Structures are given as structure tokens and as C-alpha cells.
Amino acid sequence: MSSILGLLLSQGYASAFGWSIVTLLEISVKRHMFCSYEKFVLSYVVGMALLPLYMVLLFLMGRVFSPLNLFIFAPVPFIVFFIYSKKKKAFFACSESPGDRRLSVWERVFAGGIIFEAFHSLFRAMIKPIESFDSVASFAIKAKIFYLSESIPADFFKTLALEFPHPSYPLMIPLQETFVFLSMNSFNDLLVKIIFPAHFIALLGLFYFTVKVVVGRKGALLATFLMASMNELNRFSAMGYTDIHFSLYISMALMFTYRYLTSGRRERVFLILAGLFSGFSAFTKDAGLFLPILTAILFIVSIMDNKKIASHIRGYVAYLGISAVVVSPWIAVRMISGFDQDFVGNRFHYGGYVIERIIAVLYEFQVNVFNPKKWILLWPVFIVLFIINFKWSLKTELKYITWSIFSLFVFYFIFYIVVDPLSFGIDDAYRHSLRSSMHRHLIHVVPIVMFWMALVFKKANLRKV
């Protein structure tokens, strides 16, 4: 019972802390940017991502993860609430309340499907303790080490980390798990798994609210339902891997960048959130370090469109600065710890056999995308829509999402051709590496692809499902 209370405390505290950050952003622009449900989900995600970064700062300052240190921000939400309530009378005012209109039959079906998949994910996660290979070997063991020593041990990166696979993996997931263990004051690797379906639900929630702004409630419910129904996403939401977290961070970083570039007033809250999520993604997987390059492409595309070079450069520098500040504690730890094994920069080796590799990558790609057990009909529908709309995909505001998808695919494609963690050339180890990672990389792209499809439907003025 005390473990459950500790778990609730950890999740509530993270949400309240995140709420403070989001509310301060709203106060800075003196406007409501998010409706209450969206703000709640966003607060949880931001809080759960900032606390591990704060724990890295504690390590850099030589402090332990004591309750006092971890819960030092507890008064902050009260202070922010006080300031906010002074400034705003209608605290939960929202431009469009979700209960404005009654749901139609189809909307109820879609909403029912989303709720079913949310509970399905929760059930799958909470019925088994942490068990999958990487979730045990790369994340949970580190969380156990940090939990037992109530800190990141001083010699962790030089000795202990090397005992386990992928010693230099970013610590977002292990530190989130450590935070929950410490809040529960027990090593309960069953209850700690709640963070994975919670982030899956947050992904669905934030995706829904972002799409709703663009295509309305019905289209947003449909797109969210289609995404939630994919077995591969649901499976990974219960396994204890980083992929749902990374998918959430990278897609929100890109969607907030899109909202910033397409909003007439250049809403700086969206830019700040894009920078935050970009930093979170770099602290979750090394691939996130390349997100600023991808975002630069979107800014260049925008410059080519409306020529405001100075304001774009200012915007991008601000984005880059926020992203760098967010991820800097982790970069500092990497530099101080001095270990370079497994670091992404050292895995770029040109191994030759380019043509053979391209064929192998394309083969594995088609095996994946035409697998309805994993993705239902997502990829065939997307490929057809993309081909028939290719010309117009690079025009209007749709071009930002098209470039995002294109850049992500090119990035992963180059990754497979150039990076070779296991061997040079092409052999069974290389093919195994492809088989075991490509479906996870596709998860990262799914929300953006669904967003692209929602935009195309909106552009084509589809009125009925």
C-alpha cells in the first residue's frame, strides 16, 4: 500500500512540477495556450523529463538523491498557483472545451477504441515486472544501482556501467525509474512500469490535442484511434524500452516547431516547448542529438518561403539554446566521465558494401511496412497518399511535416548505411541489427506520419468518414 502511495506521490509531484513550468510559460505570454486536459498531459511529460535532468545536476554537484533534494520543488507549484490565480480569474479557461458538442456515433467509437487501447497498455505493463532484454540490461539495472546508492555512484561510469550493455546510453529512463523507486522507497519493478503506459497515453493525448487544433475533433479522434490501434506501439508501451518516450519527445518537438512556424504570431511558447522536447529526446536516445539539424531544415524551408531571415535565425538560435541548456547536464556528465565506448560519434564507421547494405535496408523496410500485425494499414495508406500528393506535399504548411518525415527517414537510412555497431561489411550480425531495430525506429516516425495524413485529409476537405 505504501508503495502505491509513493507511486502516486511521484507521479503527482512530477505533474505539479511540470504544471509550474507550463504555467510560467503561459504567464510569460499572458495568455492561455493550452486547454486544461492538454495542459495536464503536457505538465506530466515535462515534469517527468525535467526531474531526471535535475538528478543529473545533483550528481554533478555531488549531492545524493535524498527526499529533501528530490522534493525541493514541492513549494513551487503553490507559488506559481498563487501568482497565476492573481493574474487569471478563469483558471481552467480554454478556447474550446472538449465537451462543447455531443460526440457523434463514430466519435464515440474512436474515443472508445482509444480508451480501450490506453487500458490495454496499462494492463499489459502492470501485469508483469520488468523483463525484456534491454529494459533489464540497459535501464532497470542502472535504476537499481542508483536507487540502492541514492545517487549516481562516483565510479559508476568508469566501472559499474561497463559491466552492462550500452554503458553510455542516456539516463532518462533509468533516472525516471530511480525517481519512482525512491518515492516508493522500495525496489518494486512492477509498479515502476507505470511510467511507460503513462507516456504512451500522454503521446496519444498530446497528439490528439495537436491534431485537433489543425483538423478538428472528429479528425483528431480518428487519427489518434488509428495510431493507438497499432499493436507495435501498444507492445512497446508495456515493455520498458525507450522508444515510446523517444517517439513522444521527437514528435512533440517537431509538432511544436510546426506550430511555431505556421502560427502567424510566431508563438514563442511553442518554440520554447520545441527546444525543451528536443533536449529531452537527446537525453533519451543518442539519435535525439541530431534533431536540431532536422529542425534547421524546417527553419530553412520557412526562410525560403517568407524571407524573414533575421527573425528565423533568432528563433532557431533560441530553440538551439534551450535545447542545449536542457541537455547540457548530460553532455557534461559524458565529458567528465571520460568514457567514449559506445558513444554515437564513435560508431560512425564506413564499412563499405554500400549497395548490398542499401538492398538489405530496403528489404527489411518492406518486410516491416507491409506487416499488418504491427502497423495495420498505416504504411500502405501513407505510401499511396504520399505518391499521389507528392507535388503538393512540398507546398503550403504541409511541407514542414513532409520535410520532417523525409529527414527522419534519410537520417535512419544513412544511420544503417554508415553506422555499424557490430561488424564491418554485411553479415548475419548486420542483418540481425536491422531486424531488431528497424521496427523500433519506425515507431519514432509514426506520430509525424499520422499528423501528415491528418493534414492531407484536412487539405482535401474531407467532410465525412
Place this chain on the structure above:
Amino acid sequence: MFLKRGKPYVIFNEKAWRYILGAWIFIWIFVFCKNLFVKGYLEDYKELLSRRNIDGMRGFVTGDGLYEFIKFCEISIPEEASFNYGEHTGITCKGQADRRIRYYLYPRIKKEKMPDFILFFNGDTEWVKGHADAAYKRYKTLDSNRYILMRDI
């Protein structure tokens, strides 16, 4: 035929979209049911729900025999000690069992050279007699196939 042009994007027309949505929902339900009834998820869920506590669930995912042995090792081996195992002692290094043993037994650390303890789990008894018994003596026994050897100082 199944396409609709609209300002100037092209999408599936309503009829095609109904087919797609119908097929989508059919595949969704089909995959869910297949996982549940054919791939044995339902049996797993029933078994897991019957376990009632976290050790029972850990036993299910690790294998009851191995998890019982891990719990036995956790009680028997001091926290500051080191341990090792290998193919001959029944546990393949770098496999799933290896990761789980190291995970559950931490802060006890796996050490390749001169570990304090060797874990024997359904391994090759003859190999142990020939190679390990000189330096290691039987320390604690769970049963005839699962026991711990301790370095003979």
C-alpha cells in the same frame, strides 16, 4: 476510381475510406484476438493473475526454477561478494538468464577471475568435479542440481 480530388490534394473517396477503415478495424480486432487466443497471451494473463505477488510474477517471467535459485543466492551470498557462472555451470553468459541474474543479485557483482562464489544451475556436474572442486567447495545447496560453490581460501 477510389480517389477524390480536393483543393488540390488527392485522397481516397468516401467509399474507399470506408473500406480502409473497415479493414483497419477488422485487422485491429483480428490481431488482438490472435494474440490473446492463438499466441497464448490469455493463458499467460491467467497465470500471472493467479500469482498474486511480485515474486510470483518475477518467477513467471524468469522461469520459476531459476527465480527460486536467484532468491536462494540472494539470501546466501553476502552483498559485497562476487560471483560467476558459465556454460558448464548451466547459465549462458550474455543470455537473458545472465542479465536477469546480474539484475536481481546486484549489489553482488559478477566477476570473471577468482569470484567468491560460483553458481551452479542444472549444469555439467562432471565438469564441476573436474575443474571447480579443487578451488571451490560446495557452500549451500538448494537441491542436487542447484547449488553454490564458495572459493576455498
